[in-house]
Amino acid sequence: MPSANPIILQMRSITKEFPGVKALSDVSIAVRAGEIHSICGENGAGKSTLMKVLSGVYPFGSYGGEIVFQNEVCEFKDIRASENAGIAIIHQELALIPELSVMENIFLGNEPTRFGVINWAEARLRSVELMARVGLDEDPDTPVKEIGVGKQQLVEIAKALNKSVKLLILDEPTAALNESDSQHLLDLIRGLKGKGISCIMISHKLNEIEQVSDSITIIRDGKTIETLDVKADGVDEDRIIKGMVGRTLESRFPDHTPQIGEVFFEVRNWTVAHPQIADRLVCKNSSFNVRRGEIVGFAGLMGAGRTELARSLFGRSYGNYVSGQIIKDGKEITLRNVPEAIRHGLGYVTEDRKTLGLNLLDDIKTTTVAANLPAISKHTVVDLDKEYAVAEQYRRQLRTKTPSVDEGVAKLSGGNQQKVVLAKWMFTDPDLLILDEPTRGIDVGAKYEIYGIIQALASQGKGVIVISSELPELLGISDRIYTIFEGAITGVLNKDQASQESLMKRMTAVKKSA
Amino acid sequence: MNAIKQLFGGNTRQFGMIFALVALVLFFQWQTGGVILTPDNVINLVNGYSYILILAIGMVLVIIAGHIDLSVGSVAAFVGIVVALTMQDWGLPWYMGIVVGLVLGAVIGAWQGFFVAYVGIPAFIVTLAGMLLFRGANQYFGKSLTIPVSADFQYIGAGYLKEIGPDTGYNNLTLLLGFIAVAALIWGELRSRRKAVALGADVKPLWVSITRLVILCAVVLYVTYLFATGRPGTSFPVPGIILGVLVLAYGFISARTTIGRHIYAVGGNRHAAALSGVKSKRTDFLVILNMSVLAGLAGMIFVARSNASGPSDGVGWELDAIAAVFIGGAAVTGGVGTVVGSMIGGLVMAVLNNGLQLMGVGSDMTQIIKGLVLLAAVVFDVYNKSQGKPSFIGHMMKRLGGRDNPDLAVAEPVKDAVRVES
Numbered sequence: 001m002p003s004a005n006p007i008i009l010q011m012r013s014i015t016k017e018f019p020g021v022k023a024l025s026d027v028s029i030a031v032r033a034g035e036i037h038s039i040c041g042e043n044g045a046g047k048s049t050l051m052k053v054l055s056g057v058y059p060f061g062s063y064g065g066e067i068v069f070q071n072e073v074c075e076f077k078d079i080r081a082s083e084n085a086g087i088a089i090i091h092q093e094l095a096l097i098p099e100l101s102v103m104e105n106i107f108l109g110n111e112p113t114r115f116g117v118i119n120w121a122e123a124r125l126r127s128v129e130l131m132a133r134v135g136l137d138e139d140p141d142t143p144v145k146e147i148g149v150g151k152q153q154l155v156e157i158a159k160a161l162n163k164s165v166k167l168l169i170l171d172e173p174t175a176a177l178n179e180s181d182s183q184h185l186l187d188l189i190r191g192l193k194g195k196g197i198s199c200i201m202i203s204h205k206l207n208e209i210e211q212v213s214d215s216i217t218i219i220r221d222g223k224t225i226e227t228l229d230v231k232a233d234g235v236d237e238d239r240i241i242k243g244m245v246g247r248t249l250e251s252r253f254p255d256h257t258p259q260i261g262e263v264f265f266e267v268r269n270w271t272v273a274h275p276q277i278a279d280r281l282v283c284k285n286s287s288f289n290v291r292r293g294e295i296v297g298f299a300g301l302m303g304a305g306r307t308e309l310a311r312s313l314f315g316r317s318y319g320n321y322v323s324g325q326i327i328k329d330g331k332e333i334t335l336r337n338v339p340e341a342i343r344h345g346l347g348y349v350t351e352d353r354k355t356l357g358l359n360l361l362d363d364i365k366t367t368t369v370a371a372n373l374p375a376i377s378k379h380t381v382v383d384l385d386k387e388y389a390v391a392e393q394y395r396r397q398l399r400t401k402t403p404s405v406d407e408g409v410a411k412l413s414g415g416n417q418q419k420v421v422l423a424k425w426m427f428t429d430p431d432l433l434i435l436d437e438p439t440r441g442i443d444v445g446a447k448y449e450i451y452g453i454i455q456a457l458a459s460q461g462k463g464v465i466v467i468s469s470e471l472p473e474l475l476g477i478s479d480r481i482y483t484i485f486e487g488a489i490t491g492v493l494n495k496d497q498a499s500q501e502s503l504m505k506r507m508t509a510v511k512k513s514a
Numbered sequence: 515m516n517a518i519k520q521l522f523g524g525n526t527r528q529f530g531m532i533f534a535l536v537a538l539v540l541f542f543q544w545q546t547g548g549v550i551l552t553p554d555n556v557i558n559l560v561n562g563y564s565y566i567l568i569l570a571i572g573m574v575l576v577i578i579a580g581h582i583d584l585s586v587g588s589v590a591a592f593v594g595i596v597v598a599l600t601m602q603d604w605g606l607p608w609y610m611g612i613v614v615g616l617v618l619g620a621v622i623g624a625w626q627g628f629f630v631a632y633v634g635i636p637a638f639i640v641t642l643a644g645m646l647l648f649r650g651a652n653q654y655f656g657k658s659l660t661i662p663v664s665a666d667f668q669y670i671g672a673g674y675l676k677e678i679g680p681d682t683g684y685n686n687l688t689l690l691l692g693f694i695a696v697a698a699l700i701w702g703e704l705r706s707r708r709k710a711v712a713l714g715a716d717v718k719p720l721w722v723s724i725t726r727l728v729i730l731c732a733v734v735l736y737v738t739y740l741f742a743t744g745r746p747g748t749s750f751p752v753p754g755i756i757l758g759v760l761v762l763a764y765g766f767i768s769a770r771t772t773i774g775r776h777i778y779a780v781g782g783n784r785h786a787a788a789l790s791g792v793k794s795k796r797t798d799f800l801v802i803l804n805m806s807v808l809a810g811l812a813g814m815i816f817v818a819r820s821n822a823s824g825p826s827d828g829v830g831w832e833l834d835a836i837a838a839v840f841i842g843g844a845a846v847t848g849g850v851g852t853v854v855g856s857m858i859g860g861l862v863m864a865v866l867n868n869g870l871q872l873m874g875v876g877s878d879m880t881q882i883i884k885g886l887v888l889l890a891a892v893v894f895d896v897y898n899k900s901q902g903k904p905s906f907i908g909h910m911m912k913r914l915g916g917r918d919n920p921d922l923a924v925a926e927p928v929k930d931a932v933r934v935e936s
Contacts, residue, residue: 317789339791348789356789359782361849370779371790373772380772385713424790 005032008198009054009167014065016049016058023049024063025222031167036189036199038209040240041219042413042443047202050219051169054200055089056082070166086166090156092175092441098145102136103127105144106159130158134188148303150181157188168192169200174208175441178302178469179504186212204441206237218243245445253476254448256455260479261292265432265463270324272312282308282319284488290432290463295454297478298467299503305487306467307351310434314348315341328431342371345431349421351440351467353414357421360410364402365391367409367420372428394423398453415446422453432463439473451477471500483507531843531858531891538862542869549872550865553744556737557751561672561819563864564753565590565812567857569835570842571764572808574856577839578768579801580781580848581630581637585644586835587828589806590813592648593618597814598661598823608666612814619810622648623803631799645832653825660824663817671818673752684742685749692738696731703727753815760808765853777801782849837884838863841891862887 009031016024024046031037039047053063056076067074069085076082079089096105103123112122127140136154138147144155153173160168170189174182182205189199190212203209209216216235218225225243228235272283282305290296300306311318313326315338326333328344335341341348350356358367368391369376376386391405398419402412409420418438425433435454439447454477458464468474474481481498483491483506491506542550549555569586576583597615600606606614622644629640675687682689703723710717741750768774779787780794788794812831817823842859844851866887870880 314789315791337793338789339793342791350789355783356785359779359786359849361782362778366775366778370775370787370792373775377772382770382772382775384770385709388713 005034007031008033008070010066010068011050011054012066012068014050014053014063014067016046016053016063023222024053027065027219027222027224029217029224029227031198031200032214033198034193034196035214036193036201036212038201038203038213038216039219040203040206040209040216040244042244042445045219045244045443046222047219048171051089051171051200051202054082055079055087055169057089083163083165086164087169088160088163088165088167089169090153090160090171090173092172094149094152094156096144096152096155099143101141101143102131102138102147102155103140105155106130106140106162108159110159110163126162127158130161133161134158135184148181149176150178150184150302153177153181153185154188161192165197167198167200169202171202172204172441173201174203174205176302181302182208204443206240206444209240210235210237216240220244220246241444244443252444252448252472254452254455256459256477258295258458258479259293259461261294261461263289263291264329265290266327267313268325268327270309270313270326271322272308272319272324273322275319278320281322282487283312283324284486286324286484286487286489288482288489288492290465292461292463293458294479295458295464295466295477297474297481298465298484299471299474299481300467300484300507302469304484304507306484307436308487309484310348310436310465310467313341314338314346314434317341317348342428342430345429347371347425347428347430347433349418349425349433349435349438351437353417353421353441358409358417361408363408364395364400364405364412364420368394368405368423368427371424375427390427391423394420394426398423399449413443413446415442415450418442418446418450419453422450426457430462432465433457434465434467436467437469438466439468439470447473471503474498474503475500531841531855531862535858535862535865538865538869542865542872546869546872550869551740553740553748555868555872556740557744557748559864559868560754560757561751562868563860564751564757565815565819566831566834566838566864567757567860568760568808568812568815569831570838570856570860571760571853572805573832573835574839574842574844574851574853575764575768575777575801576637576805577836577844577846578781578848578851579777579798580784581798581802582836583626583637583641583802583805583809584832585626585641585648586805586809586812587831588645588648588652589619589622589809589828590816590831591652591823591825591828592622592655592813593810594813594817594823594827595652595656595661595825597667598663598817599655601663601667602661608664608669611663611667612670615810615814616807619807620803622810623806624799626806627799627802630802631795637802652827656823656825658825660822662822667814668818668821669752670756671753671815671820673818674747675749675752675755677747677749684739685744688738688742688749691750691755692734692742695734695738699730699734700727753819756811756815761853761857768853773797773800778849780848834863835860837888841888843895859891862891 007030009029011027011029014024014027015022027046027050029037029039029050039050041047049058052058054067056079059077060075067076069087074082074085076085082089097108100108106127107123111118112126113119124140131138131140131154134154134157136151136158138151144152147155157168168189173185173189177185186208189201193199201209201213210230213230215230216228218228218240220243225246228239228243233239266287266289268287270283270286271281274280274282286309288296298306298309308318312321313335315335317338326335333344335344335346354360359370362370365387369382369387373382376383376390388405394400395402395405400412400416400419400423402416409417412420422438438454439450442450454464454466466474466478475495475498478498479495481493481495481503482489483493483503485507493502493506539550569590573583573586593615596618597611600614601608601611626637626640626644629635630637675685677685679686703726707717707723768777776787776792776794776797779790779792780797784794813828816827820827838860839851839856840846840859841862842851842855842857844856863884866884867880870883875883
């Protein structure tokens with residue numbers, strides 16, 4: 001039993017300050033040998049900062065408090081020092097080199113050498129063994145860019161295992177994975193636990209945390225709130241949420257009475273080819289429609305072609321158009337590029353906020369107006385007063401938490417960044433807003449607010465498309481849900497007919513439900 | 515300390531580069547026994563560096579957009595020789611010569627911009643090719659000879675304002691320029707105070723406004739005095755006036771117009787800009803095109819100043835311009851930089867060059883010192899960012915607010931990470 005195991009890691013009264021911000025004011029956590037210990041907290045609570053302290057990203061001396069690992073006081077001066085002690089961190093953004101092979105990535109920075117020359121024969125043998133341990137069934141010579149995100153995650157773990165890791169830190173390991181890849185990964189972590197490797201996991205997916213954790217430490221506002229023993233305390237999702245937000249959330253979705261009008265946006269036989277590979281179709285003959293005031297969900301596994309569909313509709317910003325029609329307000333329209341799409345009243349909020357959605361150098365006010373500059377400029381000269389006023393209005397309306405709209409967007413938490421992105425698109429006054437994973441990486445409280453914003457947009461008579469990997473989310477806010485499998489639409493269910501099971505069936509078993 | 519903060523707004527480091535410039539001037543003033551701040555010398559300084567500063571205006575936009583232009587020296591030389599030849603062989607008047615030069619610059623810029631923006635070749639390669647190509651073209655068309663230009667044309671590079679009005683012992687037009695600048699400063703300060711009141715924002719205490727105005731106006735008036743009291747027949751030089759107009763125009767374009775916004779957006783995050791409806795290819799094209807037009811202008815001013823166009827005009831100018839931009843706080847990765855910052859960066863280099871020359875330091879040591887200054891400025895900037903402090907160079911304008919996020923700056927390992935979608 002883990003609870004009887006000795007404590008392997010103790011972090012005592014950790015404090016960490018950034019200029020002007022106290023990120024961690026008093027965090028303590030104790031991890032036992034061979035347990036899976038989850039850290040929960042809203043965005044900005046200090047989880048990632050704590051893990052950076054532990055793994056030496058923030059060197060000893062730049063924080064306060066004490067770290068004891070395997071009964072030794074640790075003063076890591078960099079990541080390498082913590083790795084040598086047996087602590088490995090796998091970041092949310094994977095640290096793999098796409099051009100290098102699986103084997104080369106596993107041994108990167110840790111190559112087996114003889115007289116300074118890499119011994120590839122040994123590397124191959126060991127990588128085959130390591131890949132078997134993590135259940136990765138690939139040729140060791142395959143470039144990492146050619147395998148899926150789920151498998152890339154496994155390469156990271158293999159890399160950590162190669163360094164004879166004692167404590168594995170996983171930061172949002174399943175955020176980008178589909179259901180089956182997530183399950184595989186969680187099984188793997190449990191398997192590692194059996195072999196005596198402890199694991200610290202950070203995740204926003206509370207169901208997974210509940211499923212695999214032995215204990216949970218909850219952090220709020222840079223302080224440890226409580227540590228729960230999952231089995232002994234009978235912890236469930238609601239209990240975790242209560243700890244995280246400091247109150248019980250009555251409901252995870254705001255009340256909303258849909259007022260649905262007639263069909264105003266229709267896509268017929270939409271077919272799009274992969275941008276590089278002409279004979280690979282990413283959207284196959286897809287047809288769907290959206291009614292005024294309706295929230296339409298799109299369910300599909302990662303890689304099913306949901307994002308590809310959305311982006312190809314949004315001014316052909318992805319892939320090569322093959323055939324198909326877009327009909328809006330009874331007229332066929334052609335959207336050759338993004339400006340045309342915006343002009344015709346489309347908006348698209350990307351799933352990848354940091355690389356596709358935001359200029360992290362910008363401040364809130366310039367971001368808010370970025371997609372609709374003409375509205376605040378005269379003869380191409382931007383009216384800075386209007387810009388400020390518009391940004392300020394959306395800040396109040398969406399309740400973005402920031403000292404001022406002059407603040408840089410990079411400083412905001414995920415939820416507040418998403419509000420700024422939403423403000424940017426709301427300011428273009430779209431008729432149809434496509435939201436791709438609108439709540440990814442956002443904490444529970446902010447999710448509730450984002451849902452409220454989505455519903456308010458629908459109430460104004462706009463059409464909203466929500467693409468999401470989280471079925472409970474789609475079931476909670478959509479009026480109608482389309483399912484996608486391998487680039488094709490496999491079905492549509494009304495809110496009252498849909499359930500996780502009925503959706504999942506259509507997202508995976510194409511023949512039965514087409 | 516608090517007082518200084520209020521005076522200059524935000525962090526005192528923001529103005530580090532200006533202080534460095536002032537310190538440099540004072541140091542040389544002391545070392546050269548007051549020679550650096552004599553009318554003759556400041557006039558020389560402006561005449562000798564205005565073309566580099568003009569290049570830096572174009573270069574900062576190129577660098578903000580995430581590119582680089584290595585061809586500016588060769589383009590300047592090529593435009594210079596073509597203008598000199600057409601005026602000599604076809605008897606074109608000086609103003610037609612300028613038109614020819616600007617059009618040729620635009621054509622060259624369109625050529626390079628086409629490859630960068632629409633073919634997708636890195637600007638480094640395209641302009642490296644351009645550097646060779648236009649250097650060769652200069653020597654081919656000019657037969658490696660020096661081609662003289664007419665006295666009319668020389669006005670844009672070596673001209674002075676006329677002496678008009680009553681004999682005040684000063685150059686009256688220069689005085690007028692100085693007074694206009696002072697009036698503009700006062701008007702600007704008043705306007706921003708009125709606006710702050712109208713918007714209900716915090717209004718600076720009155721003493722801050724007044725002290726600031728007094729300092730700025732004193733500097734402007736002193737500089738005016740210097741330029742107005744040179745040898746008879748001299749004044750604030752014509753290239754300086756051209757530069758001033760360009761700085762105002764491009765400062766405004768970059769900070770206040772939609773195209774300026776697009777340049778920052780494309781350099782900050784190309785994908786996000788494209789998905790917000792910015793025509794990023796067109797933006798790249800315009801930025802590169804504009805650079806060559808300004809290079810053409812700089813080439814013509816240089817030719818006018820040196821009375822002739824030669825085969826080795828403009829050698830190494832690209833490096834001076836790029837150095838000015840980076841000392842001025844631009845980021846190699848794009849998205850960050852200001853026109854005014856680049857001007858200050860350029861002036862630091864110019865004063866350094868000029869001062870060392872006056873001190874009789876050889877060109878060997880001058881180059882070593884300039885190299886170290888460039889490195890030190892950027893190292894200091896990067897160090898400040900990595901400490902989570904606002905970068906003093908980069909923050910000279912409020913535009914750059916988002917750069918001092920501690921998490922962004924320190925978490926280097928994560929920055930290089932990749933996520934590859936299969």
